[in-house]
Amino acid sequence: MQESFLRWIVLFPLLGSGLIAAFGRKLPRAAVGILACGSVGASFVTGLIGYHKLAVLAGHGHGKLAALSDHLYTWIALGKLEVGVSFILDPLSSVMVLMVSGVSFLIHIYSIGYMAHDKSYWRYFSYLNLFVFFMLLLVTADSLPLMFIGWEGVGLCSYLLIGFWFEDPEKAFAGKKAFIVNRIGDFGFLLGIILLFWTLGTVDFGRIAETAPGKFGMGGDMVTLITLLLFVGATGKSAQIPLYVWLPDAMAGPTPVSALIHAATMVTAGVYMIVRLNVLFLMAPVTMFVVAVVGVGTAIYAASIGLVQNDIKKVLAYSTISQLGYMFLAVGVGAFSAGIFHLVTHSFFKALLFLCAGSVIHVMGGKQDIREMGGLRAGMPITYWTFFIAALTIAGLPPLSGFFSKDEILWQAFSSSQGSWVLWLVGFIAAGLTAFYMFRLLFLTFFGECRADEETRVHLHESPKVMTIPLAILAVLSIFGGWWGVPEVLAGANRLHHWLAPVLGNENGTFQFDAPYYPHAVEYLLMTLSVALAAGGIYVAWFFYIRKPDTTPRLAARMKICYQILLNKYYIDEIYNIFIVQPIKLGSTYLLWKLFDESLIDGLVNLTGRTVRGLGSIAARIQTGYAQVYAITFLLGVALILGSLLW
Amino acid sequence: MIALNELLILSAALFILGVVGFIIRRNILIMFMSIELMLNAAGIVLVGFSNKLGRMDPQVFTVFVIALAAAEAAVGLAIIIALFRNRESVNIDEMKLLKW
Numbered sequence: 001m002q003e004s005f006l007r008w009i010v011l012f013p014l015l016g017s018g019l020i021a022a023f024g025r026k027l028p029r030a031a032v033g034i035l036a037c038g039s040v041g042a043s044f045v046t047g048l049i050g051y052h053k054l055a056v057l058a059g060h061g062h063g064k065l066a067a068l069s070d071h072l073y074t075w076i077a078l079g080k081l082e083v084g085v086s087f088i089l090d091p092l093s094s095v096m097v098l099m100v101s102g103v104s105f106l107i108h109i110y111s112i113g114y115m116a117h118d119k120s121y122w123r124y125f126s127y128l129n130l131f132v133f134f135m136l137l138l139v140t141a142d143s144l145p146l147m148f149i150g151w152e153g154v155g156l157c158s159y160l161l162i163g164f165w166f167e168d169p170e171k172a173f174a175g176k177k178a179f180i181v182n183r184i185g186d187f188g189f190l191l192g193i194i195l196l197f198w199t200l201g202t203v204d205f206g207r208i209a210e211t212a213p214g215k216f217g218m219g220g221d222m223v224t225l226i227t228l229l230l231f232v233g234a235t236g237k238s239a240q241i242p243l244y245v246w247l248p249d250a251m252a253g254p255t256p257v258s259a260l261i262h263a264a265t266m267v268t269a270g271v272y273m274i275v276r277l278n279v280l281f282l283m284a285p286v287t288m289f290v291v292a293v294v295g296v297g298t299a300i301y302a303a304s305i306g307l308v309q310n311d312i313k314k315v316l317a318y319s320t321i322s323q324l325g326y327m328f329l330a331v332g333v334g335a336f337s338a339g340i341f342h343l344v345t346h347s348f349f350k351a352l353l354f355l356c357a358g359s360v361i362h363v364m365g366g367k368q369d370i371r372e373m374g375g376l377r378a379g380m381p382i383t384y385w386t387f388f389i390a391a392l393t394i395a396g397l398p399p400l401s402g403f404f405s406k407d408e409i410l411w412q413a414f415s416s417s418q419g420s421w422v423l424w425l426v427g428f429i430a431a432g433l434t435a436f437y438m439f440r441l442l443f444l445t446f447f448g449e450c451r452a453d454e455e456t457r458v459h460l461h462e463s464p465k466v467m468t469i470p471l472a473i474l475a476v477l478s479i480f481g482g483w484w485g486v487p488e489v490l491a492g493a494n495r496l497h498h499w500l501a502p503v504l505g506n507e508n509g510t511f512q513f514d515a516p517y518y519p520h521a522v523e524y525l526l527m528t529l530s531v532a533l534a535a536g537g538i539y540v541a542w543f544f545y546i547r548k549p550d551t552t553p554r555l556a557a558r559m560k561i562c563y564q565i566l567l568n569k570y571y572i573d574e575i576y577n578i579f580i581v582q583p584i585k586l587g588s589t590y591l592l593w594k595l596f597d598e599s600l601i602d603g604l605v606n607l608t609g610r611t612v613r614g615l616g617s618i619a620a621r622i623q624t625g626y627a628q629v630y631a632i633t634f635l636l637g638v639a640l641i642l643g644s645l646l647w
Numbered sequence: 648m649i650a651l652n653e654l655l656i657l658s659a660a661l662f663i664l665g666v667v668g669f670i671i672r673r674n675i676l677i678m679f680m681s682i683e684l685m686l687n688a689a690g691i692v693l694v695g696f697s698n699k700l701g702r703m704d705p706q707v708f709t710v711f712v713i714a715l716a717a718a719e720a721a722v723g724l725a726i727i728i729a730l731f732r733n734r735e736s737v738n739i740d741e742m743k744l745l746k747w
Contacts (some may be wrong), residue, residue: 626743628669631670
């Protein structure tokens with residue numbers, strides 16, 4: 001049913017962005033900050049209203065799919081293609097809206113403190129608001145083209161914000177890299193959309209869900225191709241192998257940007273897209289397998305790189321890539337609600353981790369190398385404690401939220417009809433690595449002797465309240481946010497799963513998959529193993545960095561090759577450069593530029609010019625300058641006319 | 648009475664003389680005289696036909712032609728004088744600035 005207030009969820013931040021862009025330079029900083037935070041806050045409140053209405057509606061339907069929609073106008077009406085600008089609020093998008101607007105709101109408030117001394121304060125908030133607009137558009141769109149606008153828009157804002165301090169060429173280059181790599185994924189995504197429209201005749205999510213099961217065969221080639229192409233888009237946007245290379249470089253942007261875009265929201269768009277189109281993916285087991293393998297592979301691959309990085313933000317970046325891998329593992333085995341669950345909890349604790357890192361960087365005067373930190377916990381208690389909570393959460397210790405979401409994924413990877421113990425094992429190992437590297441980061445940054453130089457040490461202080469209050473709120477969410485999805489086996493109601501069930505094809509009766517039955521004991525066993533491994537990882541980190549700090553340098557010296565490979569991120573950027581970037585560059589320079597553009601096209605144009613010139617110079621010989629020759633020409637003309645008349 | 652045919656032949660001869668004189672001669676003043684010759688040849692034709700047709704119109708037209716020739720000669724001579732002041736010559740072969 002038409003609910004006209006839904007559009008305001010998306011439009012408030014657009015309004016905020018526009019006003020700040022137009023007037024921001026002349027407004028006082030406080031006004032810009034209030035306007036920016038206020039618009040996102042207004043979105044959040046509107047989202048809450050929508051959620052409440054939806055909950056009432058869904059309650060009456062007892063699990064049947066309930067949705068609110070808001071149709072603005074018809075954008076494209078071209079034969080079979082009809083796309084309207086409409087927003088939809090169903091259980092899935094309501095979760096996304098609340099998460100996006102809520103976390104964005106906290107990060108906006110944090111940014112008021114973090115960017116307080118920046119000279120382009122208003123430009124930052126304008127971009128940030130614009131980003132929230134596009135992200136909310138992405139999650140509330142009711143058709144693929146509209147979602148794609150949001151998809152591209154968040155990529156644009158990511159570019160603008162990564163290269164925010166564009167006067168530094170490296171940062172500008174990082175923004176460019178992010179956008180270009182994203183674009184490659186978007187190409188696949190667009191091909192998928194086009195193919196889908198070509199075969200199915202619709203791009204509207206509701207109609208896709210209705211017509212796809214009938215149109216495509218289970219495991220058919222066409223639906224597999226479409227979903228693989230869509231997944232390529234997801235690997236670009238959500239930083240999976242092979243298109244993840246932009247995310248570590250994206251740390252060049254301001255830290256709140258890393259928190260918002262590259263931890264909580266934009267990178268989750270790929271996961272959201274797959275869950276949104278779960279009906280299609282459920283019909284392509286091959287793609288699901290690819291998704292799960294790529295996901296868990298990325299998870300362990302990125303975790304291994306994060307083990308040895310020395311820049312605090314790079315560790316968190318690889319951690320994000322790794323956790324996103326978990327989300328893809330979840331959707332790859334059909335556990336869509338588990339994927340969304342982890343998406344939400346991850347947004348809480350990863351945003352918190354990034355904001356804490358920002359706090360640390362702020363205090364260290366812009367330095368990010370953890371080898372120059374240490375012992376910061378005395379001067380920054382709030383930052384330390386919230387970071388500690390977030391680290392425990394990501395390691396997966398109960399009863400924090402990370403335990404419930406990550407464990408749900410691992411259990412589903414093991415037990416689902418599309419899962420296997422191999423997937424579980426790899427994810428299990430990656431979880432251990434996660435616990436280890438997070439606590440390595442914690443210990444090196446906050447414990448031990450302060451390795452910073454004298455000047456920085458004198459300036460160590462806790463961040464202002466406008467930065468620490470969001471940290472505290474996110475910490476609370478990290479602790480309690482998991483209680484929403486406590487599984488039945490632990491006597492929980494798993495509310496999130498039931499809330500999302502009407503939207504998921506394998507839960508609402510569209511498909512029937514028989515899952516093998518495992519007794520609860522197996523689940524308890526796996527759970528216990530996970531907790532034990534997490535605790536073990538923390539212990540090893542403590543041992544390496546507090547108890548016997550000389551262990552790691554010795555290990556690094558003994559396993560030099562391995563260490564170098566990990567430190568240099570498997571040389572992937574160099575490999576891409578040799579095999580992809582340079583060939584394209586050479587091809588462009590010698591083939592396209594020198595051959596086609598310069599020789600062919602310029603040649604053709606020049607040829608035209610020369611021809612005209614040549615003809616002209618011949619014709620100009622009539623102009624001799626002698627009056628008598630002109631007189632003869634007259635005579636000839638008269639004679640011709642007379643002759644033609646008299647004949 | 649002079650027969651029309653002979654008048655026409657006279658006029659044609661004069662006209663051709665004028666044309667050839669214009670084309671061949673190099674002196675600008677002589678070229679101008681040739682132009683006047685052509686105009687007068689046209690006038691002779693007009694008068695001859697006036698006699699033949701017994702109407703006054705051609706003779707009126709002839710007066711126009713003569714007046715026109717006079718005006719044109721005035722302007723043309725002014726131009727020649729200006730040219731001469733610039734170039735110290737009345738040789739048309741030297742006035743070929745408009746050559747491409």
